[in-house]
Amino acid sequence: MTQWIAACETDDVDPEDVIPFEHAGNAYAVYRSPDDAFFATDGYCTHERELLCDGLVLGGTIECPKHNGRFDYTSGKALGAPVLVDVRTYATKVEDGTVYIEVP
């Protein structure tokens, strides 16, 4: 059973940036791509417990702030060492300026 949760307003995230979001004790990262699409992933890097929201968004990738591992945040795919495990992604939608993510 999944549910749509309001994560933030669209203006809360700059284009090509990421912000943190917490729900039910879980950390998420909410991304705004350079072309204004919104995406969401787990909040932590799959390599070590490091918050991705402190990292750098480069086009369609997020770079972890600790070891520079990169993920494609649109698909969650790990793009090379030291990240070898994909990060989980969540569906998003925007309604009336609010970004929702679909969480379990």
Added chain:
Amino acid sequence: MGRERLERYDLAGPENRAAVEAGLAGATWFRSAVPRKRMKELMRRTDGPAIRDTAIWIGLMVVCAGAGIALWGTWWAVPFFLVYGVLYGSASDSRWHEAGHGTAFKTRWLDEAVYQLASFMMMRDPTTWRWSHTRHHTDTLIVGRDPEIQAMRPARLAKLLANFVGLVDVPLAFRTMAIHAAGRLTAEEADYVPESERPKVYRTARISLAVYAVTIAAAIGFGTWLPVVLIGGPRIYGTFMHIVYGLTQHAGMGENVLDHRLNTRTVRMCRVNRFLYWNMNFHVEHHMFPMVPYHRLPELHEEIKHDCAPVYPSLWAAYKEIVPAVLRQMKDQDHHVKRELLPGATPFHIPNELTDGRARPLAAAASDPTAA
């Protein structure tokens, strides 16, 4: 005492698990507060500075090698090969480091190309060393976890001194290459290199050994040392500056402290040294924010210097501290450099038995690394 303590650095030994159980592995480290907007500016990638610096680096090597070859057999070749050797055997260390982090260039393949080239020049496997350095950043100077501690307690002085001319590192590099070429890792490497990455290690070792074999064959075939002076040799006769720079990073500092302000040095250096070392003299800044490219580190330093311990004004000042500290650690393994943060600097945690810098045996310490 000394031998027992040295054994604790073994990643394949019991200290590794003890550090994990004590909460020292993968722990939360101090980071200064830098506004997100400013941090994004500092992290922003660009190709320009690294392309310029790489062109100068490779260009100088080509010019010096050309002059050295032209003057081969005369003493006039010596200064050219000295410069070539330092650019090859010392400056490639910082290129390896920065390109390995993936921050030097904006274009990914440029980082990867420089990383592969510099890894070969430093005689480091690009895959195992990527993972080794990853661990170094996760567990900086955590005994039993960090594979890149240069000056242990007690320091292996003979090894440190011999490595100014690569006399330990180079034979070890060839031994490791042979192990990799045979399809195996060392026990320490097996602790941090995932299974899926290992085939790359074996392939690279075979290619590297083939290059060195051709180099040696050319030297024998043509009856001249020139091929070895150009390829591989600089890791011996030109490597001293990378040791000079590298020892300033952490030698003599506190172990198991979970705060890079207390176990890492930032040292002011002249433009030539900063070019050779690619600004890694801003080492506290680099460890605290590894995503900031080398060419933005001076700006990052300005952002956080109020939050750190005083910067070392010169290499000389750093070595005035390092040499006595390392020598004293030969007899007193509790001794370490104690850094005092500037007034007003953000406190992190009150050091306890685990994190006070002495790195006493973990079995005797408490289980919470941040408890007062």
